[in-house]
Amino acid sequence: MFEVELVDVVKRFGTVTAVDHVSLGVRKNEFYSFLGPSGCGKTTTLRIIAGLEDPDEGTVKLGETVANDIPPYERNVGIVFQHLALFPHMNVFDNIAFGLKMARMAKDQTRKKVEEALELVGLPGFENRRINQLSGGQQQRVGIARAMVREPGVLLLDEPLGPLDLKIRQHMQLELKRIQKQVGTTFIYVTHDQGEALTMSDSIAVMNNGRVEQIGSPREIYDRPKTQFVANFIGETNFLDGTSERAGVFMCKGLPHPVMVEAGEDLIGEAVLSIRPERVHIGPDLRGLDNVFDAKIEDLVYQGSHLAVAVKVGENLTMKIEANPAVPISVGERTRIGWSKTDATVIKLEKDE
Amino acid sequence: MNSLPQAVRRRKTRRFAAPLLLSPTVIYLAVFFFAPFAIVLLYAFGMIDILRQFSFAATFDFYLDFFDSIAPLVFARSLLLALATTAACLVLGYPMSYHIAVKSGRRKETLMLLVIIPFWVSFLLRTYALMTILDVNGIINAALLSLGLISQPLNLMYNTQAVLLGMIYNYLPFMILPLYASMEKLDKSLLEAAGSLGAGPARAFLHVTLPMTRSGVGAGSILVFVPAVGEFIIPQLLGGTESFMIGNLIWTLFLKARNLWFGSAVSIILIALVVLMVALYMKYVTKGEEMVI
Numbered sequence: 001m002f003e004v005e006l007v008d009v010v011k012r013f014g015t016v017t018a019v020d021h022v023s024l025g026v027r028k029n030e031f032y033s034f035l036g037p038s039g040c041g042k043t044t045t046l047r048i049i050a051g052l053e054d055p056d057e058g059t060v061k062l063g064e065t066v067a068n069d070i071p072p073y074e075r076n077v078g079i080v081f082q083h084l085a086l087f088p089h090m091n092v093f094d095n096i097a098f099g100l101k102m103a104r105m106a107k108d109q110t111r112k113k114v115e116e117a118l119e120l121v122g123l124p125g126f127e128n129r130r131i132n133q134l135s136g137g138q139q140q141r142v143g144i145a146r147a148m149v150r151e152p153g154v155l156l157l158d159e160p161l162g163p164l165d166l167k168i169r170q171h172m173q174l175e176l177k178r179i180q181k182q183v184g185t186t187f188i189y190v191t192h193d194q195g196e197a198l199t200m201s202d203s204i205a206v207m208n209n210g211r212v213e214q215i216g217s218p219r220e221i222y223d224r225p226k227t228q229f230v231a232n233f234i235g236e237t238n239f240l241d242g243t244s245e246r247a248g249v250f251m252c253k254g255l256p257h258p259v260m261v262e263a264g265e266d267l268i269g270e271a272v273l274s275i276r277p278e279r280v281h282i283g284p285d286l287r288g289l290d291n292v293f294d295a296k297i298e299d300l301v302y303q304g305s306h307l308a309v310a311v312k313v314g315e316n317l318t319m320k321i322e323a324n325p326a327v328p329i330s331v332g333e334r335t336r337i338g339w340s341k342t343d344a345t346v347i348k349l350e351k352d353e
Numbered sequence: 354m355n356s357l358p359q360a361v362r363r364r365k366t367r368r369f370a371a372p373l374l375l376s377p378t379v380i381y382l383a384v385f386f387f388a389p390f391a392i393v394l395l396y397a398f399g400m401i402d403i404l405r406q407f408s409f410a411a412t413f414d415f416y417l418d419f420f421d422s423i424a425p426l427v428f429a430r431s432l433l434l435a436l437a438t439t440a441a442c443l444v445l446g447y448p449m450s451y452h453i454a455v456k457s458g459r460r461k462e463t464l465m466l467l468v469i470i471p472f473w474v475s476f477l478l479r480t481y482a483l484m485t486i487l488d489v490n491g492i493i494n495a496a497l498l499s500l501g502l503i504s505q506p507l508n509l510m511y512n513t514q515a516v517l518l519g520m521i522y523n524y525l526p527f528m529i530l531p532l533y534a535s536m537e538k539l540d541k542s543l544l545e546a547a548g549s550l551g552a553g554p555a556r557a558f559l560h561v562t563l564p565m566t567r568s569g570v571g572a573g574s575i576l577v578f579v580p581a582v583g584e585f586i587i588p589q590l591l592g593g594t595e596s597f598m599i600g601n602l603i604w605t606l607f608l609k610a611r612n613l614w615f616g617s618a619v620s621i622i623l624i625a626l627v628v629l630m631v632a633l634y635m636k637y638v639t640k641g642e643e644m645v646i
Binding site for chain 2: 071072073074075079081083086087089102146150
């Protein structure tokens with residue numbers, strides 16, 4: 001039972017297919033993110049759920065009901081817009097009260113609800129401020145309060161933290177998460193920031209070129225990417241070309257001996273191996289790791305929390321590694337690297353179309 | 354360090370640039386607007402007598418005359434006609450501007466051009482053109498007669514309706530342009546936001562579009578009302594005695610009756626009235642919001 005469900009949804013703008021057969025389901029009280037680069041169709045998908053765009057094909061379901069023909073103002077779906085779209089001719093109170101006024105709520109109850117909403121977003125007493133007197137972060141909170149106060153079943157957020165500074169953004173990420181937990185509303189969150197998606201989401205749908213590449217928990221998406229795009233878009237990774245010989249064995253081009261992997265029969269054939277830089281260990285003591293290779297250190301960059309290391313492995317294969325800064329290594333040094341077989345993922349090669 | 358002397362130099366240039374750039378305008382206004390206006394003021398308070406001599410004894414006699422003349426009636430009529438013109442332009446212009454600014458997409462430029470094209474022809478010519486349509490032998494009468502719908506030509510001209518028609522026709526673009534500007538600026542995501550908050554199209558219009566375009570309504574109304582209330586050519590050409598307006602009254606007083614004093618007094622009353630009405634309008638309708646003109 002999904003709170004929001006898309007079945008085979010297609011949206012075209014002229015000759016461009018913005019949303020290409022997207023199917024997904026969002027559970028009640030879930031924090032669900034659409035993650036992808038700009039132009040991947042994530043915002044269009046969100047707008048289809050909101051009813052601001054009509055899908056050309058497919059079904060949009062809100063709970064049990066097919067919502068394709070329900071206008072936005074009857075959908076019980078709240079939206080926090082990317083550029084906020086706060087009403088500049090109203091003060092904070094009137095902005096937040098707008099939805100309640102449309103629902104013809106009594107005055108004293110409206111006042112109470114607005115007060116609660118401002119409390120929730122951490123802006124108590126801001127009722128009479130004008131919108132242009134607020135900072136970006138405060139406007140953001142008003143936008144959230146305005147959408148939340150009607151207690152919609154689903155709250156859609158379209159990159160709401162995009163215009164904010166890094167520090168405020170990180171703070172607001174935690175705030176949003178807190179608000180979502182506190183009120184228990186289903187959140188659908190659009191972002192191109194993988195860090196944001198990993199931090200906040202229960203589920204992530206990674207989108208590219210109008211299609212959903214992978215759906216999963218942040219851990220699944222990060223640790224078990226299903227496509228090269230997903231592995232590459234989320235975090236850093238090393239791709240090693242090769243062939244999956246049989247279950248558990250991967251022959252890497254340019255490596256002297258086979259690599260042990262966790263992969264079933266279904267992945268046999270040409271494939272790539274994706275290994276996260278921080279999962280590769282470096283140094284003389286590599287006991288207990290499944291795959292160990294001789295390596296030569298090519299480059300070292302100190303980056304505070306870690307050392308960015310480039311090593312040469314086998315015949316001319318370069319790998320990126322994030323090492324502990326305490327590891328005593330220097331450029332030109334011969335050493336060994338290794339990783340556990342559970343830390344690498346075999347990805348079937350995508351057929352070129 | 355390098356930028357400091359440069360900044361000083363820039364500030365110096367700026368100090369001289371502003372008066373230099375403004376002086377032609379200031380001189381022009383001083384000679385052709387403020388000076389004649391001052392003369393009118395002197396006449397209106399009787400400070401120039403029949404022998405063209407100045408005196409410092411101001412008199413308010415002309416304002417007492419005002420209420421004994423036909424002037425109050427003419428004023429009332431002018432105000433009514435100007436208000437009717439403004440209201441009609443608003444009712445016609447608002448949906449038109451909305452359509453052009455919000456709904457017309459790529460045809461926007463073409464449609465705006467069509468609104469502006471009449472400006473390429475002189476105001477006087479446009480009004481004469483209207484006469485050829487409304488005249489006893491004009492296009493409308495000719496068409497209706499040949500279709501057999503009427504047996505006698507209709508009297509479409511030299512009455513108040515003709516004046517109103519002429520004013521609406523001539524002033525409509527002044528309403529559309531500021532309305533269009535305010536609607537063009539309207540962020541469509543505000544309407545989407547209103548929709549997502551449960552406002553259907555009608556209520557979104559009422560609570561968002563209308564208040565957001567108030568500045569355009571204000572600017573357009575003033576641009577139409579102010580010249581309309583002092584309109585002179587249109588009632589002169591299209592109107593009869595029953596549509597005699599303030600402009601015609603002033604014209605008659607100055608050029609026919611040669612009563613410069615009373616003519617000036619009427620002019621001053623008109624100006625005071627317009628300023629008062631605009632001030633009230635800005636206070637209560639546009640609420641001091643910035644106006645787009």
